[in-house]
Structures are given as structure tokens and as C-alpha cells.
Amino acid sequence: MIVNISFNIFDMNDTDDKQTNNKVLTFNANKCTNIQLTWTRQDIIDPPPNIPETNENKETDDSDDEEEDEEQEHLDNGFFKPTYSHQIFKEDNIIGYDPLVLNIYMAAGSLTTYLETNYTLKSKNITNVEKELLNVFSKTDAPIPTKDQYIQYIEEKEAKFRPPGTKIHEYSINDRETGEETNYEVYFGRITDPGIVRYHEKLQVFVLWFIDGSSFIYTGDSNWDIFFIFKTVMIDGEKRYGIVGYCTLYNFYHHPSATRPRISQILILPPYQRNGHGKYLLNSIYNYYKNNDSIYGPVYDITVEDPADQFDSLRNHVDLLNIKQSGLFNDVKMDISTLGNSELFENIRKQLLIPIKQGKICFEIFLYSKFIGQSKSHPDYKNFRIHIKKRLYKQFIGDQKDIPDANVGANGEQQQLDPETIEKNKLNAIIELYKNVEEDYFETISSLQR
Ligand SMILES: CC(=O)SCCNC(=O)CCNC(=O)[C@H](O)C(C)(C)COP(=O)(O)OP(=O)(O)OC[C@H]1O[C@@H](n2cnc3c(N)ncnc32)[C@H](O)[C@@H]1OP(=O)(O)O
Incomplete structure (x- = not known):
């Protein structure tokens, strides 16, 4: 094809x-x-x-x-x-x-x-x-x-094409629309491999089309790793390969002798999206680095550069599922005090390579599942809401004197606002952000139940 x-x-x-x-x-x-x-x-x-x-x-x-x-x-x-x-x-x-x-x-x-x-x-x-x-x-x-x-x-010539790098995984899934079972293979390669650079040079145009604000990575730097998914089909008795998606990661040094790969770009091509490939790609990345040292030694955890909302949803889905399956959330105290259990999040990082901050997000989602359908006055739910709102305040407003555009009126005109109104605007912004968090968490919980 x-x-x-x-x-x-x-x-x-x-x-x-x-x-x-x-x-x-x-x-x-x-x-x-x-x-x-x-x-x-x-x-x-x-x-x-x-x-x-x-x-x-x-x-x-x-x-x-x-x-x-x-x-x-x-x-x-x-x-x-x-x-x-x-x-x-x-x-x-x-x-x-x-x-x-x-x-x-x-x-x-x-x-x-x-x-x-x-x-x-x-x-x-x-x-x-x-x-x-x-x-x-x-x-x-x-x-x-x-x-x-x-x-x-x-x-x-196309039938002679073989993916670059090394095959590290294969899986089959039923196509969501046709129901047909299809095979896929995951490949890994380092940028120091000329075959990887050459293939990536043809592939990278897709990030401009599908990832907002993306740019080409500098492949002269030897710290890049790339994972690819290929679909395989038999055509005229020959096994053929077609690109489905890929992910670039940059290996950072982590003191004293570890590597911290950071996901830079991840893309599943549109015809293949929402069919589970992002999940397979992310899990292949986790499994690869769990079992293989990287440039500076064992992998400490896997971080992400400037994640898009879609990627946050994928990551929350995959990470929460992995944590649940590992049993690490079994028997944890189901209230926000668990976020202070540093041993728990350290174990999640060590076993699953999920950074501490992301492990905590997963716990928030896990905890939120308990409050779905609960009365808003339930004390644990109330504490949960206060905790998230405080986190959002710190994250998005912090020490800022003002929230963005607080001094801009409904018609875009500059206006002088009194401190009380500014504070009210900040709180309204937090309420909106909180609503989005609840919606996202609800989506993740629902997707894990499907
Ligand atoms: C660091 C960065 O590179 S940020 C940029 C990320 N890339 C992009 O935005 C490019 C365009 N998008 C994509 O390439 C893909 O849609 C990805 C990589 C975000 C997700 O890959 P997909 O193969 O579509 O995801 P997959 O089917 O594995 O989804 C698994 C679960 O993740 C969640 N999820 C994935 N995509 C989305 C989305 N767009 N919206 C909401 N939830 C999502 C869902 O819970 C989903 O389960 P469900 O489909 O049963 O509801």
C-alpha cells in the first residue's frame, strides 16, 4: 500500500x-x-x-x-x-x-x-x-x-521495504471498524544508526501536520531514541509493512548514573488513532526501558516534554491501568492523605518508570472514581476538591499578581480592576480549570471500564 x-x-x-x-x-x-x-x-x-x-x-x-x-x-x-x-x-x-x-x-x-x-x-x-x-x-x-x-x-521496490531498527514487540488487534484481526510490530532504534536517521528524515513531516508547535528534532545529537509501529499485511504472498506511528525520546542524564528519557513527539497516524496503538506504543517504551539500560545507565523514569491534552489522556489511561494491574494501589488509604505517602510513589517510579508527579495524578484519578455519584458534601470529596483547586492555583496562578487577561474586559478593552475583582476572577478561573480536571478524570475512569 x-x-x-x-x-x-x-x-x-x-x-x-x-x-x-x-x-x-x-x-x-x-x-x-x-x-x-x-x-x-x-x-x-x-x-x-x-x-x-x-x-x-x-x-x-x-x-x-x-x-x-x-x-x-x-x-x-x-x-x-x-x-x-x-x-x-x-x-x-x-x-x-x-x-x-x-x-x-x-x-x-x-x-x-x-x-x-x-x-x-x-x-x-x-x-x-x-x-x-x-x-x-x-x-x-x-x-x-x-x-x-x-x-x-x-x-x-516497495515490497522489499523492511523497517529500520530492531523488532522489540508484536501484537494483534481487531480493527474497530472492520473487526478484522491485524498484526503490528514495534521497532526500536538509536539515532546513531544511519538507517534510523534516513527513515526518520522521511517520516518527520507528519509531526508538522499533526502536532501543534512541533519542530524537527536535531538528529546530529546522539541522545535520541525512536520507537516505530508498523502494520504488517500479506500482499501477493509477501509480508509488507506500513507505518502506523512513532515516538521520539531524548535521553537526559540523571545523577549519579541513570538515564531519564523524555518523550518529545508521539504520533499515531489518523487512520489508526483510537484503536489502541498509542497504548501499545507507550507500553512498548516502558517495557523496553525497564529491561534495557540507556545511554547513562538504568532508566530512572520516563518524562514528557510539553504534553498535548490528547497525550495526557492516553498517558493517564495507560499509567493508571499499569498501576492498578501492578497491585500498588491495593490497600492504599482512599483519601488525599495518600498523596503524602512518598514510599508508594517511589515504588511506582521504580517498578513502572512513572514519574512521582504523574503517579500522584493517577492516584487523584483513582480516588476520584470513589466520588462519582457521591454527594458534594461528602467530607472526603470536599477535601479532594480543595486539594485539586489548591494544586491548580499553584500551577496556573502561583505567585502571579494577576491572572492572564484579568485586566481585559469582555470586549477586549483594558480596564483597571480592584484587588477584590481580580481575586474573584482568579477563583472563577480555578473553578473552570477544576471542571475540566473532573471531566478528564471521568473520561479516563470510563475508558478503563470499557
Ligand atoms: C509529547 C507529545 O508528543 S504531545 C502530542 C501528542 N500527539 C498528538 O497530539 C498527535 C495526534 N494524536 C495522536 O497521535 C494520537 O491520538 C495519540 C498519540 C495522542 C493517542 O494515540 P491513540 O492510538 O489514538 O490512542 P489509543 O487508542 O491507544 O487510546 C487509549 C486510551 O487513551 C485515551 N485517549 C487517547 N487519545 C485520546 C483523545 N484524543 N482524547 C481522549 N482520550 C484519549 C483514551 O482513554 C483511550 O481509550 P479509549 O479509546 O478506549 O477511550
Whole structure:
């Protein structure tokens, strides 16, 4: 199968964003980008299914309403769209003449690429789509110049692709939609392995599309480790591999002779999300470092750099499940005083590599499960709420004299607030944050019961 990323520049931004000036139009790159995971020549649908025949069709068909937008985000035939394009195209915009089409094809395993476009650079005022894209694609394995050569590559060479690194785990899961059992393999590699660097150079473009504020890691630094998941399928009697997701970690030194790997980027490609792969990837990482020393010696714990909310949810789910299964929460006192039990959290860190702070979050979630459906006046529940609110206050407000935007009125105007109002605003902010915490904890508890 081939990963086919298709930019359909016919698929313009909302009418408001459209600037019609000598037929120069502004397109939202996220909306006009279609990504498809394909494995064989047959998967390359020409043109991709949602490309309208002409730009006029699209313009008059102003049913590019929300329903259609949603459809665009979940296309058939393995097509999907990026969440972010601003690191490739300024402000997510592609400015171009009508008509413009760009499809990007990447082989599912090797990530060999072909950029297909009818784009013509007629003026320096329009986006040089190909140039912007070439900036973020591999220089070592630059995109193949013609579609025929690309198809030939898929037919003759893709089957020979083997994942880089060392296989450390395999698992099977039933696809949520088809119910079909599929096999997956997890690979590990160090950045000092040239095969890992070369493969990562092709893969890294995905973090720009799917992780907000991400940037390429500096692979000249030897402290990076990478874990990959590959799907395996039999095609024409041969075992074939397709990338599902990956995670980069940086190994920090921890005094006196330990390593502290920090998760930098973790991504499961959209067609595979919410199918348990994130869970398998994170557990493979934990298991690997439990059983293998890293650069500076045994692994102390595994931390995370700037986690996104989605990742926090995954991590809370995985960590709480692991702690429960380890039995370390058996017989603990079910009130917030347990958070002061440093031996408990130290054991969680040692056995499961979960940092102390994260172990405590897991206990908060575990404790919260006791309060679901309880009266708000239950003393333990009340103490729990006070504890979380204090933690949030310290975390988000701390010693700050003011909360962000406290001096900004409802209409954005600057206003002088008296200390009492500022304090009230701070408390309101904490109440809102607390509500989010309860919601997140509830979600984690529910997901563990499914
Ligand atoms: C440090 C960083 O890199 S932060 C950036 C993290 N990466 C991203 O945001 C990129 C886009 N997202 C992704 O790549 C993926 O969705 C990930 C890595 C966040 C999660 O991987 P997935 O394979 O989708 O998660 P998986 O199916 O294993 O989920 C296991 C459990 O984690 C929780 N979870 C995972 N994703 C989410 C989510 N988006 N929202 C809420 N809960 C979630 C759920 O409890 C889920 O169980 P459930 O599906 O039965 O409810």
C-alpha cells in the first residue's frame, strides 16, 4: 500500500477567505490537503475521490458547509487531512491561480514520495507550493520526479521495504471498524544508526501536520531514541509493512548514573488513532526501558516534554491501568492523605518508570472514581476538591499578581480592576480549570471500564 497525501487546492477555504483578484485565490491548506494511506498501485485513485472537476464547480457549489467540511476530514479510501499546515504554508494559506491541484503520494512503508501538481508558478505573488513542500521532505530521499517512475517504484521496490531498527514487540488487534484481526510490530532504534536517521528524515513531516508547535528534532545529537509501529499485511504472498506511528525520546542524564528519557513527539497516524496503538506504543517504551539500560545507565523514569491534552489522556489511561494491574494501589488509604505517602510513589517510579508527579495524578484519578455519584458534601470529596483547586492555583496562578487577561474586559478593552475583582476572577478561573480536571478524570475512569 502507498501513503498518498493529496493536496486538493480546488478545495478552497470558506468564501470569506477567498480573495478573487485576477483569479488569484487563497486556499486553506488544511482543508485542501488530502492524505491517503495506500499500499498498491490500485490504491492510487486518480483523481482522489473528493476532487471536484473544476474550480467553478466548487465556487458555485457553496454547499461547502460544515457537513461537507466534516466529510472532508474523514474521507473514504484512507484519505485524511492534516490538522496543521502553518509550518509549511504561512498562516495555513496557499495563494494560487485557479485551477491548482497537488497530490502527494508516499509509499506506506518506505515513505518514498511523489508530489503531483498541475501548479504553475505564474507570479511571485502566489505560493510556490512545491518549493514549500520540498523544504520539509527528505533531502536524502527526495520525491520521485514523475508519476510513472513512482508507480514503477511501488510495483518493483516497495515490497522489499523492511523497517529500520530492531523488532522489540508484536501484537494483534481487531480493527474497530472492520473487526478484522491485524498484526503490528514495534521497532526500536538509536539515532546513531544511519538507517534510523534516513527513515526518520522521511517520516518527520507528519509531526508538522499533526502536532501543534512541533519542530524537527536535531538528529546530529546522539541522545535520541525512536520507537516505530508498523502494520504488517500479506500482499501477493509477501509480508509488507506500513507505518502506523512513532515516538521520539531524548535521553537526559540523571545523577549519579541513570538515564531519564523524555518523550518529545508521539504520533499515531489518523487512520489508526483510537484503536489502541498509542497504548501499545507507550507500553512498548516502558517495557523496553525497564529491561534495557540507556545511554547513562538504568532508566530512572520516563518524562514528557510539553504534553498535548490528547497525550495526557492516553498517558493517564495507560499509567493508571499499569498501576492498578501492578497491585500498588491495593490497600492504599482512599483519601488525599495518600498523596503524602512518598514510599508508594517511589515504588511506582521504580517498578513502572512513572514519574512521582504523574503517579500522584493517577492516584487523584483513582480516588476520584470513589466520588462519582457521591454527594458534594461528602467530607472526603470536599477535601479532594480543595486539594485539586489548591494544586491548580499553584500551577496556573502561583505567585502571579494577576491572572492572564484579568485586566481585559469582555470586549477586549483594558480596564483597571480592584484587588477584590481580580481575586474573584482568579477563583472563577480555578473553578473552570477544576471542571475540566473532573471531566478528564471521568473520561479516563470510563475508558478503563470499557
Ligand atoms: C509529547 C507529545 O508528543 S504531545 C502530542 C501528542 N500527539 C498528538 O497530539 C498527535 C495526534 N494524536 C495522536 O497521535 C494520537 O491520538 C495519540 C498519540 C495522542 C493517542 O494515540 P491513540 O492510538 O489514538 O490512542 P489509543 O487508542 O491507544 O487510546 C487509549 C486510551 O487513551 C485515551 N485517549 C487517547 N487519545 C485520546 C483523545 N484524543 N482524547 C481522549 N482520550 C484519549 C483514551 O482513554 C483511550 O481509550 P479509549 O479509546 O478506549 O477511550
